[in-house]
Amino acid sequence: MDGFNENDIRHVVEADKAHVWHHLTQHKPFETTDPRIIVEGKGMRVWDATGKEYIDAVSGGVWTVNVGYGRASIADAIRDQIVKLNYFAGAAGSIPGALFAEKLIAKMPGMARVYYANSGSEANEKVFKMVRQIAHKRHGGRKRKILYRERDYHGSTIGTMSAGGQTERNAHYGPFAPDFVSVPHCLEYRAQWDLSGEAYGARAAEAIEEVILREGPDTVGALCLEPITAGGGVIVPPEGYWPRVQEICEKYDILLHIDEVVCGMGRTGTWFGYEHYGLRPDFVTLAKGVASGYAAIGVTVTTEAVFEMFKDDAGDPLDHFRDISTFGGCTAGPAAAIENMRIIEDEALLDNTTAMGARMLANLEGLMEKHRVVGDVRGKGLFLGAELVADRASREPVEERLVGAVVAECAAQGVIIGATNRSVPGFNNTLTFSPALIATADDIDAITDTVDRALGKVFG
Numbered sequence: 001m002d003g004f005n006e007n008d009i010r011h012v013v014e015a016d017k018a019h020v021w022h023h024l025t026q027h028k029p030f031e032t033t034d035p036r037i038i039v040e041g042k043g044m045r046v047w048d049a050t051g052k053e054y055i056d057a058v059s060g061g062v063w064t065v066n067v068g069y070g071r072a073s074i075a076d077a078i079r080d081q082i083v084k085l086n087y088f089a090g091a092a093g094s095i096p097g098a099l100f101a102e103k104l105i106a107k108m109p110g111m112a113r114v115y116y117a118n119s120g121s122e123a124n125e126k127v128f129k130m131v132r133q134i135a136h137k138r139h140g141g142r143k144r145k146i147l148y149r150e151r152d153y154h155g156s157t158i159g160t161m162s163a164g165g166q167t168e169r170n171a172h173y174g175p176f177a178p179d180f181v182s183v184p185h186c187l188e189y190r191a192q193w194d195l196s197g198e199a200y201g202a203r204a205a206e207a208i209e210e211v212i213l214r215e216g217p218d219t220v221g222a223l224c225l226e227p228i229t230a231g232g233g234v235i236v237p238p239e240g241y242w243p244r245v246q247e248i249c250e251k252y253d254i255l256l257h258i259d260e261v262v263c264g265m266g267r268t269g270t271w272f273g274y275e276h277y278g279l280r281p282d283f284v285t286l287a288k289g290v291a292s293g294y295a296a297i298g299v300t301v302t303t304e305a306v307f308e309m310f311k312d313d314a315g316d317p318l319d320h321f322r323d324i325s326t327f328g329g330c331t332a333g334p335a336a337a338i339e340n341m342r343i344i345e346d347e348a349l350l351d352n353t354t355a356m357g358a359r360m361l362a363n364l365e366g367l368m369e370k371h372r373v374v375g376d377v378r379g380k381g382l383f384l385g386a387e388l389v390a391d392r393a394s395r396e397p398v399e400e401r402l403v404g405a406v407v408a409e410c411a412a413q414g415v416i417i418g419a420t421n422r423s424v425p426g427f428n429n430t431l432t433f434s435p436a437l438i439a440t441a442d443d444i445d446a447i448t449d450t451v452d453r454a455l456g457k458v459f460g
């Protein structure tokens, strides 16, 4: 808060209230209250415009600031690069673009090419365009359908919303793009089949095969999945799911697109979520943790086999991937990403994530024993959720306003936590936790102790 006096801050708040349209926000309450404005961050902590300190248990709200706030070395890497060359777009390459791609691919056996853009939505859109172009080039336009899963989220554009499994987020924005088809979710706690564990996972994967057979395998080009569903409820697919998914994709010649926008870059204790399951994806998309929010960057990673399909072997000028992202040519993104990756490696943050994730999961399990309202806890690494139910037997979700009350009480007590998207019965009731990968045991305990007190206050 250095350098700000009370008048400056009041001016900022008034300017915000007068002119800023916040993401995901109903503005009516700001007619009588002030929005929260975060002015500074250091490590795991942030300070708002009133000077109040918070532990940030959600890495900047949406699973992004993996290496924590105030990293001068990332700022230096960006500065050094942009005074040398900030930007050049289109067909030319750049030094940090080449070097980050090399480092990233070294961590992704089987993958070969990195395509630069700015956001997770954009990275996913690139895949959808590649899949459609492959359909036109190779399959007479037929194999162009893209399957997505209920509860998964892939972005905010009309294209990515067409693959949006959180239907509540899509209300009022249709119609969407054709040839996107949903497959059932795989959250065992909200069971759709009378099975459990591995058998449940295999059944949920077979449900994908049923959709493929219904649609016609020769019409389905790709299957797009989050390794662990994030905003849709922190859904870890049961054992037995992924091996069948991989088999099904191979059986029907369907390209596997893994959306690692949240799970990627260490969030689950491995570089990528798909590593836990030994998957062999054709496309991987990454964004949030790639530069931890120090610069805007999203990447689409493909295999050499996919890349080869776009080589102009027949002399056709329409053959290559005719796509550009203006700010995919901004060098700040890959410069920040190289330093971000170095920090994760040098500070052994993957190991820390595994250890602290286990501690947090155990703490949340403790809360489940203590508070009947906690019906289920789940997640991997520092990517966790606690589902709140009014009744454990029926698994009836608690009222949405009570989920909001827990989040608000935690914030009042100095801890920012999240909750999954609202307005869908059965899915609007999960508290979410995604602290930075630098979290210490004390940070983790402080977060879960605060949730304990907040649950006690809201539910008695």
Ligand code: PMP
Pocket: 062, 118, 119, 120, 121, 122, 124, 153, 154, 155, 156, 226, 230, 231, 259, 260, 261, 262, 287, 288
């Ligand atoms: N995929 C997933 C799994 C996401 O959670 C998000 C963002 N929450 C996106 C894609 C879209 O990313 P962006 O907001 O950067 O466009």
